[in-house]
Amino acid sequence: MRQLVFATNNRHKLDEVAAKVGDHIKLLTLEDIGCREEIPETGCTFRENASLKSHYIYDKYKLDCFGDDSGLEVDALNNEPGVYSARYAGTHGNHEANIDKVLARLAGEANRNARFHTVISLIWNGEEHFFEGIVEGTIRNERSGAKGFGYDPIFQPDGYAVTFAEMTMEEKNRISHRGRAMEQLIDFLVIGSSGH
Numbered sequence: 001m002r003q004l005v006f007a008t009n010n011r012h013k014l015d016e017v018a019a020k021v022g023d024h025i026k027l028l029t030l031e032d033i034g035c036r037e038e039i040p041e042t043g044c045t046f047r048e049n050a051s052l053k054s055h056y057i058y059d060k061y062k063l064d065c066f067g068d069d070s071g072l073e074v075d076a077l078n079n080e081p082g083v084y085s086a087r088y089a090g091t092h093g094n095h096e097a098n099i100d101k102v103l104a105r106l107a108g109e110a111n112r113n114a115r116f117h118t119v120i121s122l123i124w125n126g127e128e129h130f131f132e133g134i135v136e137g138t139i140r141n142e143r144s145g146a147k148g149f150g151y152d153p154i155f156q157p158d159g160y161a162v163t164f165a166e167m168t169m170e171e172k173n174r175i176s177h178r179g180r181a182m183e184q185l186i187d188f189l190v191i192g193s194s195g196h
């Protein structure tokens, strides 16, 4: 079976991706390979940051691996929080404060359109391949639901009456940015169709 390191320190991402790959790929975590460092995310785009994550692991461990960089883009906020999604309110991973900041900045705003965006960088046999996934939706006026992570309680995907935080992981994975990008990665590895 193909074996791949997922370069993430985010437990929720890992769970979602593990559910998506099922038996197709054996996922290794950073813990599995003994990597305890924070991987720097100094790029200005999802693509650059995804690439930094995968290269960090490949350069050090010479293992097939991938990393994703993802975030929320809100039209009325000039696509913020974007690459700063994890640390929008200052502290990395403070999801409650990040949500509060988005809601405060959108107070009174009629245009609630937004999207989640993921870029995955895969290094496979020493070559880099990119996969991208986007899900369009709107930002609710307040939180709803307790599942998922990050901005899930305020993001309602188009065509649904619930937020990502009200969906099961399987439902979210079927339509989410990360789920869509992972489907392409799995196709690439399992049936050999191309990344770019």
Ligand code: ITT
Binding pocket: 007, 008, 009, 010, 013, 041, 068, 069, 070, 071, 072, 085, 086, 093, 095, 098, 116, 148, 149, 150, 151, 152, 164, 176, 178
């Ligand atoms: P790693 O870099 O270790 O993978 P991270 O959480 O720092 O973990 P990112 O740099 O890609 O990951 O930041 C993504 C942030 O965007 C994440 O912390 C959330 O705030 C938000 N985000 C991304 N995908 C999301 C999702 O599916 N649901 C809710 N929020 C999400």
